[in-house]
Amino acid sequence: MAAYSAAKEAGIPVIFSAVSDPVSAGLAASLDAPNTGATGTSDALNLEGQLKMIRALMPNATSVGVLYTTSEPNSVSHLAKFKELAPKYNFTVEEVGITDASEVAAGAAALVAKGVSCVNNFTDNNVVNNLSVLLNATNAANIPVFGSEQEQVKNGCVASETLDYVALGVTTGSMAAQVLKGADVKTMPVSVVTDSKPVYSKTNCDKFGITIPEEYKGATNLD
Structure with a gap:
């Protein structure tokens, strides 16, 4: 700015x-x-497509965690839309806000403590630039993370509507x-x-026991 x-x-x-x-x-x-x-x-992310994908890949999931920067307009607007759409797919949204990159580790730990079924990323700069910090916490708790674009999937997330x-x-x-x-x-x-378009990593999905359903068999495997 x-x-x-x-x-x-x-x-x-x-x-x-x-x-x-x-x-x-x-x-x-x-x-x-x-x-x-x-x-x-x-x-503007395809949040409806993202939620549809999460539901298809995790049919028994109940909650989606979101880590975001409270001062980043993109993240705030995405979160509002995500929360509006989530009930349509029978999800509750657990959010944790941070103010800067130094809080990513604590924010990730807070999401894990909430017992979320999975985590969804937006294009939040602090979170994306410190994706490995988030993944360290979620992987240890066996919680998959869905990315907002394909590079995040290549770097450890399970899938994305990119x-x-x-x-x-x-x-x-x-x-x-x-x-x-x-x-x-x-x-x-x-x-x-x-x-x-939907993309996924079979390697990353396998780590969490996620099977790609028939409707996503045509999605791109980024492995």
Whole structure:
């Protein structure tokens, strides 16, 4: 935000990438008409698809734990939507908020203590950047973690309904090119990337006795 504020003050257009909720983050007045001197791409996670996957892979699960940074707008908005959708899949949501990366270990321990069936990650910077810390706690307690994108699955999570971040990057670059050619950043709509696909790690699933159900046999195994 400091870089955005400096650019805005200098009248320099800003193209952001992979901001889940640019309105809450203060980067856009609306998705259709940002009107702030900034526009870009939004990686609004497919939370419905994620919950559907968790239910399919863990038919007996009752609760999903979420570790998130309370000051990160993307995480706060994702959590609100996740909690809204969870009852549809017969899940309760147990949340633990942290303020910075130093609290990830304690937050992970708190989730384990709540006895959650599994944990779901968003794109929370503090959590993702310290994923190994979270996994150390959950693996020791035999609690699987579902990631928000495929790199998290490659690094130890069991599965994810992942967005295509390569396509998102291409879209962001295209928008930047349009601005360089004279397009007005204030009226250029935010591009929301919504296409997702299921991915999993058979190796990681096997550790928790998770069997891939028939409806996900076509999902990509990242092993």
